[in-house]
Amino acid sequence: MLIVGTDEAAVEHDLLSGGLACPKCRGPLSPWGHACARPLHLVGGEVVQLTPRRAICRAHPTAMTHVLLPDASLLRRRDHVEVIGSAISQHVDGAGQRPIAVSLGVSREKVRGWLQAFAVAAGEIRAHFTRWAHALDPELGAIAPAREAVADALSAIGVAVRAYVLRFGPTPEWGVVARLSGGVLLCNTKLPFPAVP
Numbered sequence: 618m619l620i621v622g623t624d625e626a627a628v629e630h631d632l633l634s635g636g637l638a639c640p641k642c643r644g645p646l647s648p649w650g651h652a653c654a655r656p657l658h659l660v661g662g663e664v665v666q667l668t669p670r671r672a673i674c675r676a677h678p679t680a681m682t683h684v685l686l687p688d689a690s691l692l693r694r695r696d697h698v699e700v701i702g703s704a705i706s707q708h709v710d711g712a713g714q715r716p717i718a719v720s721l722g723v724s725r726e727k728v729r730g731w732l733q734a735f736a737v738a739a740g741e742i743r744a745h746f747t748r749w750a751h752a753l754d755p756e757l758g759a760i761a762p763a764r765e766a767v768a769d770a771l772s773a774i775g776v777a778v779r780a781y782v783l784r785f786g787p788t789p790e791w792g793v794v795a796r797l798s799g800g801v802l803l804c805n806t807k808l809p810f811p812a813v814p
């Protein structure tokens with residue numbers, strides 16, 4: 618899987634011109650049909666159908682295909698990354714699961730699942746985004762610890778996103794998170810984060 622932008626025309630152009638690199642070997646990817654359609658719940662409750670592009674890398678002994686997942690989404694999650702990010706931010710600000718669920722128009726079970734997954738991986742998330750923050754901004758000093766693991770993880774995310782925006786220009790915060798986490802923000806106990814360049 619490879620996280621790409623949400624502009625389908627730009628992704629298609631990159632794919633056709635060999636501008637997308639295989640996440641395993643950095644070789645050029647070529648178009649290879651589409652992955653299964655899946656619903657994506659947006660902020661505000663609207664649902665859109667997402668049909669991610671699939672690409673192939675022919676450099677491997679048995680050609681390897683990758684799903685190109687837009688940075689609006691995370692692997693194995695059906696809600697827009699901004700919805701999930703808002704739940705995490707509200708939780709760190711002290712909100713309970715029920716008010717978070719009501720504010721986002723999702724079930725409490727869903728919010729609990731996101732928060733549990735984030736809490737389980739908080740140490741790894743903090744380490745990964747701290748590495749990214751320093752990779753994006755070599756001048757950056759140490760990131761002071763906050764109060765507890767989950768707040769520390771969110772704070773490292775914030776620093777990395779700021780460094781990303783300073784370098785590449787305004788970008789939606791949680792889209793940057795999807796991208797820098799390789800889409801596995803909430804399933805990193807099963808799938809490792811991609812290496813930080």
Ligand SMILES: [Zn+2]
Nearest residue numbers: 639641642674
């Ligand atoms: Zn490859």
